[in-house]
Amino acid sequence: MVIRRATPADAAAMAEVWLRSRTAALPTVRRAHSDNEVRAWFRDVVVPQRESWVAEDGGVIVGLLVLDGSWVSQLYVEPDRRGEAIGTSLLNRAKMQRPTGLELWTFQVNLPARLFYEKHGFVEVERTNGAANEEGEPDIRYQWASRQEPKNLVNRLRERDDDLRPGDDAPGQSRPAFLTIPHFRGRTWQNICIRILFGIVRICHCGAFFSDGVVQQFGLFAE
Numbered sequence: 001m002v003i004r005r006a007t008p009a010d011a012a013a014m015a016e017v018w019l020r021s022r023t024a025a026l027p028t029v030r031r032a033h034s035d036n037e038v039r040a041w042f043r044d045v046v047v048p049q050r051e052s053w054v055a056e057d058g059g060v061i062v063g064l065l066v067l068d069g070s071w072v073s074q075l076y077v078e079p080d081r082r083g084e085a086i087g088t089s090l091l092n093r094a095k096m097q098r099p100t101g102l103e104l105w106t107f108q109v110n111l112p113a114r115l116f117y118e119k120h121g122f123v124e125v126e127r128t129n130g131a132a133n134e135e136g137e138p139d140i141r142y143q144w145a146s147r148q149e150p151k152n153l154v155n156r157l158r159e160r161d162d163d164l165r166p167g168d169d170a171p172g173q174s175r176p177a178f179l180t181i182p183h184f185r186g187r188t189w190q191n192i193c194i195r196i197l198f199g200i201v202r203i204c205h206c207g208a209f210f211s212d213g214v215v216q217q218f219g220l221f222a223e
Helices: 008-025 035-049 086-097 111-119 153-163 189-205
Strands: 002-005 051-057 060-068 071-077 102-107 123-128 139-144
Touching: 002 086, 008 035, 008 051, 008 060, 008 071, 051 086, 060 086, 071 086, 102 111, 111 139
Parallel strands: 071 102
Antiparallel strands: 002 051, 051 060, 060 071, 102 139, 123 139
């Protein structure tokens, strides 16, 4: 099985997977559009205007993923191929494409989908009575955020300072002369510079947002 970008030639097959999967998963939810309207939507809107992906196995489309900004707009798998990690593969692709975070809506009645998303790290952030969706069905908004936060400047400087400490070289290796930093009372010049940097930032920020000498990333990186 391969996960690849959808092409215009895939639109018809994607629409059929969507129709079969939605009918199997949500038999009690009212359909807001006819089958032909769904097919036209995939042909004229989804594939040409959205970031669309397909799971293809042996030349057959068995799943689809549609991204719209940070939103997982559509994620459907052929009903008779469930349990084969196709949905997981598509969701992992979504996370790769949007490493800073994802959002999605799912119907409250769709318990398997809710369990699937929660298993993969999505957190419920909102519930509605469905007044804002076309089907009029109560729904849930989920969010996923990567746990890998960018390293701040101070941590990067600390790591570099550790890398440059004399005496830490592996056996048989020598540090190039231009990387050797003289010690001053047991501290490297770079370490001293780091402390000066801390002092400057403390002055600029009036001492706020500091904890254990580390600058918190307010306003720079979302947690």
